[in-house]
Amino acid sequence: MRVLDHPEVGEIRLESVLHALADPIRLQIVRFLAQAARGVSCSEIELEVSKSTGTHHYRVLREAGVISQVYRGTAKFNALRRDDLDTLFPGLLDSVVSAIAARR
Template structure:
Protein backbone atom coordinates (compact mmCIF):
# COMPACT_ATOMS: atom_id res chain seq x y z
CA UNK A 1 0.00 0.00 0.00
CA UNK A 2 1.28 3.45 -0.90
CA UNK A 3 1.73 5.95 1.89
CA UNK A 4 1.79 9.69 1.30
CA UNK A 5 4.17 12.02 3.14
CA UNK A 6 2.59 14.38 5.67
CA UNK A 7 4.35 16.84 7.96
CA UNK A 8 4.43 15.97 11.64
CA UNK A 9 2.52 18.40 13.83
CA UNK A 10 5.70 20.20 14.90
CA UNK A 11 6.60 20.69 11.22
CA UNK A 12 3.39 22.58 10.38
CA UNK A 13 4.11 26.29 9.96
CA UNK A 14 1.61 29.13 9.94
CA UNK A 15 3.08 30.61 6.76
CA UNK A 16 2.56 27.35 4.83
CA UNK A 17 -0.99 26.95 6.14
CA UNK A 18 -1.92 30.52 5.21
CA UNK A 19 -0.37 30.08 1.76
CA UNK A 20 -2.35 26.88 1.21
CA UNK A 21 -5.59 28.53 2.31
CA UNK A 22 -5.03 31.64 0.18
CA UNK A 23 -6.01 29.94 -3.09
CA UNK A 24 -9.75 29.89 -3.90
CA UNK A 25 -9.73 26.29 -5.19
CA UNK A 26 -7.91 25.00 -2.13
CA UNK A 27 -10.29 26.94 0.08
CA UNK A 28 -13.21 25.22 -1.66
CA UNK A 29 -11.62 21.84 -0.92
CA UNK A 30 -11.25 22.79 2.74
CA UNK A 31 -14.83 24.08 2.93
CA UNK A 32 -16.12 20.83 1.44
CA UNK A 33 -14.05 18.68 3.79
CA UNK A 34 -15.32 20.68 6.77
CA UNK A 35 -18.80 19.31 6.00
CA UNK A 36 -17.72 15.65 6.05
CA UNK A 37 -17.13 13.37 9.01
CA UNK A 38 -15.21 10.56 7.33
CA UNK A 39 -13.41 12.57 4.66
CA UNK A 40 -14.01 12.48 0.93
CA UNK A 41 -12.37 11.10 -2.18
CA UNK A 42 -10.90 13.64 -4.59
CA UNK A 43 -13.57 12.66 -7.13
CA UNK A 44 -16.35 13.69 -4.72
CA UNK A 45 -15.20 17.32 -4.69
CA UNK A 46 -16.09 19.13 -7.88
CA UNK A 47 -13.42 21.61 -8.91
CA UNK A 48 -13.47 23.75 -12.04
CA UNK A 49 -9.88 22.78 -12.91
CA UNK A 50 -8.14 19.95 -14.73
CA UNK A 51 -7.33 16.75 -12.87
CA UNK A 52 -3.61 17.57 -12.79
CA UNK A 53 -4.30 21.04 -11.36
CA UNK A 54 -6.60 19.49 -8.77
CA UNK A 55 -3.84 17.06 -7.82
CA UNK A 56 -1.50 20.03 -7.34
CA UNK A 57 -3.99 21.74 -5.00
CA UNK A 58 -4.40 18.60 -2.88
CA UNK A 59 -0.61 18.21 -2.67
CA UNK A 60 -0.16 21.82 -1.48
CA UNK A 61 -2.80 21.31 1.22
CA UNK A 62 -1.24 18.00 2.32
CA UNK A 63 2.33 19.32 2.40
CA UNK A 64 1.21 22.37 4.40
CA UNK A 65 -0.44 20.08 6.97
CA UNK A 66 -4.00 21.23 6.27
CA UNK A 67 -5.31 17.87 5.06
CA UNK A 68 -4.54 14.22 5.55
CA UNK A 69 -4.64 11.90 2.53
CA UNK A 70 -4.77 8.11 2.66
CA UNK A 71 -5.29 5.58 -0.08
CA UNK A 72 -8.42 3.48 0.14
CA UNK A 73 -8.10 1.15 -2.80
CA UNK A 74 -7.23 3.38 -5.73
CA UNK A 75 -8.93 6.47 -4.27
CA UNK A 76 -7.26 9.10 -2.10
CA UNK A 77 -9.44 9.93 0.87
CA UNK A 78 -8.98 13.46 2.16
CA UNK A 79 -9.77 14.80 5.61
CA UNK A 80 -8.97 17.99 7.46
CA UNK A 81 -6.32 17.95 10.14
CA UNK A 82 -8.63 20.02 12.31
CA UNK A 83 -7.32 18.80 15.65
CA UNK A 84 -3.69 19.45 14.72
CA UNK A 85 -4.46 22.89 13.30
CA UNK A 86 -6.65 23.87 16.26
CA UNK A 87 -3.89 22.84 18.65
CA UNK A 88 -1.30 24.92 16.80
CA UNK A 89 -3.47 27.85 15.69
CA UNK A 90 -6.63 27.96 17.83
CA UNK A 91 -9.66 29.17 15.89
CA UNK A 92 -7.81 29.77 12.61
CA UNK A 93 -9.44 27.03 10.55
CA UNK A 94 -12.95 27.74 11.83
CA UNK A 95 -12.53 31.47 11.15
CA UNK A 96 -11.24 30.92 7.62
CA UNK A 97 -14.03 28.45 6.79
CA UNK A 98 -16.66 30.77 8.25
CA UNK A 99 -15.37 33.77 6.29
CA UNK A 100 -15.18 31.76 3.06
CA UNK A 101 -18.72 30.49 3.55
CA UNK A 102 -20.06 33.99 4.13
CA UNK A 103 -18.25 35.23 1.06
CA UNK A 104 -19.65 32.45 -1.13
CA UNK A 105 -23.20 33.29 0.00
CA UNK A 106 -22.99 36.88 -1.26
Protein backbone atom coordinates in the same frame (compact mmCIF):
# COMPACT_ATOMS: atom_id res chain seq x y z
CA MET B 1 0.19 -0.09 0.24
CA ARG B 2 1.18 3.37 -0.95
CA VAL B 3 1.77 5.95 1.76
CA LEU B 4 1.92 9.69 1.22
CA ASP B 5 4.26 11.99 3.13
CA HIS B 6 2.67 14.34 5.65
CA PRO B 7 4.42 16.81 7.93
CA GLU B 8 4.54 15.89 11.59
CA VAL B 9 2.55 18.23 13.83
CA GLY B 10 5.73 20.00 14.98
CA GLU B 11 6.72 20.63 11.36
CA ILE B 12 3.52 22.47 10.40
CA ARG B 13 4.27 26.18 9.96
CA LEU B 14 1.76 29.01 9.96
CA GLU B 15 3.20 30.58 6.81
CA SER B 16 2.78 27.28 4.91
CA VAL B 17 -0.80 26.87 6.11
CA LEU B 18 -1.66 30.46 5.16
CA HIS B 19 -0.06 30.00 1.74
CA ALA B 20 -2.09 26.83 1.19
CA LEU B 21 -5.28 28.64 2.19
CA ALA B 22 -4.58 31.60 -0.10
CA ASP B 23 -6.07 29.98 -3.20
CA PRO B 24 -9.81 29.85 -4.03
CA ILE B 25 -9.67 26.23 -5.25
CA ARG B 26 -7.92 25.08 -2.08
CA LEU B 27 -10.44 27.04 0.00
CA GLN B 28 -13.21 25.20 -1.85
CA ILE B 29 -11.60 21.88 -0.88
CA VAL B 30 -11.23 22.95 2.76
CA ARG B 31 -14.84 24.13 2.92
CA PHE B 32 -16.10 20.84 1.47
CA LEU B 33 -14.02 18.79 3.91
CA ALA B 34 -15.14 20.93 6.86
CA GLN B 35 -18.78 20.39 5.94
CA ALA B 36 -18.30 16.68 5.29
CA ALA B 37 -16.60 16.07 8.66
CA ARG B 38 -15.32 12.75 7.25
CA GLY B 39 -12.77 11.52 4.78
CA VAL B 40 -13.87 11.95 1.18
CA SER B 41 -12.35 10.89 -2.11
CA CYS B 42 -10.99 13.48 -4.51
CA SER B 43 -13.73 12.61 -7.00
CA GLU B 44 -16.45 13.63 -4.52
CA ILE B 45 -15.29 17.24 -4.62
CA GLU B 46 -16.20 18.87 -7.91
CA LEU B 47 -13.46 21.29 -8.92
CA GLU B 48 -13.55 23.43 -12.04
CA VAL B 49 -9.94 22.63 -12.90
CA SER B 50 -8.21 19.79 -14.71
CA LYS B 51 -7.43 16.61 -12.80
CA SER B 52 -3.70 17.39 -12.76
CA THR B 53 -4.34 20.90 -11.41
CA GLY B 54 -6.63 19.43 -8.76
CA THR B 55 -3.89 16.99 -7.79
CA HIS B 56 -1.52 19.94 -7.36
CA HIS B 57 -3.96 21.71 -5.03
CA TYR B 58 -4.44 18.60 -2.88
CA ARG B 59 -0.65 18.18 -2.67
CA VAL B 60 -0.16 21.78 -1.53
CA LEU B 61 -2.77 21.31 1.21
CA ARG B 62 -1.22 17.99 2.31
CA GLU B 63 2.37 19.27 2.33
CA ALA B 64 1.29 22.30 4.37
CA GLY B 65 -0.38 20.04 6.93
CA VAL B 66 -3.94 21.23 6.25
CA ILE B 67 -5.25 17.85 5.08
CA SER B 68 -4.31 14.22 5.39
CA GLN B 69 -4.55 11.86 2.44
CA VAL B 70 -4.67 8.07 2.52
CA TYR B 71 -5.09 5.55 -0.23
CA ARG B 72 -8.06 3.21 -0.13
CA GLY B 73 -7.58 0.99 -3.10
CA THR B 74 -6.75 3.32 -5.97
CA ALA B 75 -8.63 6.33 -4.53
CA LYS B 76 -7.15 8.98 -2.26
CA PHE B 77 -9.29 9.95 0.71
CA ASN B 78 -8.89 13.42 2.18
CA ALA B 79 -9.65 14.79 5.62
CA LEU B 80 -8.89 18.02 7.40
CA ARG B 81 -6.22 17.84 10.08
CA ARG B 82 -8.58 19.77 12.32
CA ASP B 83 -7.21 18.54 15.64
CA ASP B 84 -3.62 19.33 14.66
CA LEU B 85 -4.49 22.77 13.26
CA ASP B 86 -6.72 23.65 16.23
CA THR B 87 -3.91 22.73 18.62
CA LEU B 88 -1.30 24.76 16.75
CA PHE B 89 -3.45 27.69 15.60
CA PRO B 90 -6.61 27.87 17.74
CA GLY B 91 -9.58 29.26 15.85
CA LEU B 92 -7.80 29.61 12.50
CA LEU B 93 -9.64 26.86 10.66
CA ASP B 94 -13.05 27.88 12.05
CA SER B 95 -12.38 31.50 11.07
CA VAL B 96 -11.37 30.52 7.54
CA VAL B 97 -14.39 28.26 7.05
CA SER B 98 -16.72 30.97 8.42
CA ALA B 99 -15.18 33.56 6.13
CA ILE B 100 -15.65 31.28 3.11
CA ALA B 101 -19.30 30.71 4.02
CA ALA B 102 -19.91 34.44 4.56
CA ARG B 103 -18.48 35.23 1.13
CA ARG B 104 -20.95 32.93 -0.60
